[in-house]
Amino acid sequence: MIKAIRALAVALVTALFLAGCAQHGGPTQEQAGAVVGGALGGLLGAQVGGGSGRTAAIIAGTLAGAAIGGNIGRTMDEVDRQRTAQALETQPDHRTSRWQNPNTGHEYAVTPVSTRETGGRPCRTFETEAIIDGQRETVTGQACRTADGRWEIQ
Structure with missing residues (x-):
């Protein structure tokens, strides 16, 4: 659990x-x-x-x-939020963006899995992997770009 x-x-x-x-x-x-x-x-x-x-x-x-x-x-801090949004904005499907937070040492990876258009805006299914204190967790999510350019989880 x-x-x-x-x-x-x-x-x-x-x-x-x-x-x-x-x-x-x-x-x-x-x-x-x-x-x-x-x-x-x-x-x-x-x-x-x-x-x-x-x-x-x-x-x-x-x-x-x-x-x-x-x-x-x-x-997670501002560095991680920016890197996640950047990966959704710039990475092609199936290309992983990896980083280690310079302040915490925690590691993150975001991989866009698929891209589609919904309601006239780009949406992406993505996988996030976090390694925090040696514990690896992987989750899948979906986000769409808002009119002001932010990525919003669906």
Whole structure:
């Protein structure tokens, strides 16, 4: 369950960065990650638990998700957000953009998998791989470019 929570948290924290949600005056990256991770953990706990153990599974999932999401949110910064958006903007399908964050030492890789047009705007399916403290997580997402040029997770 923890591995699934971590993977979902990576995807949603990436979504928050691409959408520009961690702006001045808003929630910190760690706070946003903790909220997203906690919500996902609670949902996963509800799916896993049954009977009288369901409440315990929801609580455990929420706590684990908040911890993992907060950690991932804390590890991604503006460098990672910019590099992810740049990969979506410039890399052809199946070509990976890899980097190591100079501030954290964490490694990331974004690979656009396919490109299509939806509603008159470019959309891309992509795979994100993060290696944080030796833990490798890979998630797949979809993003479309907005009218102002940002990439927004769908």
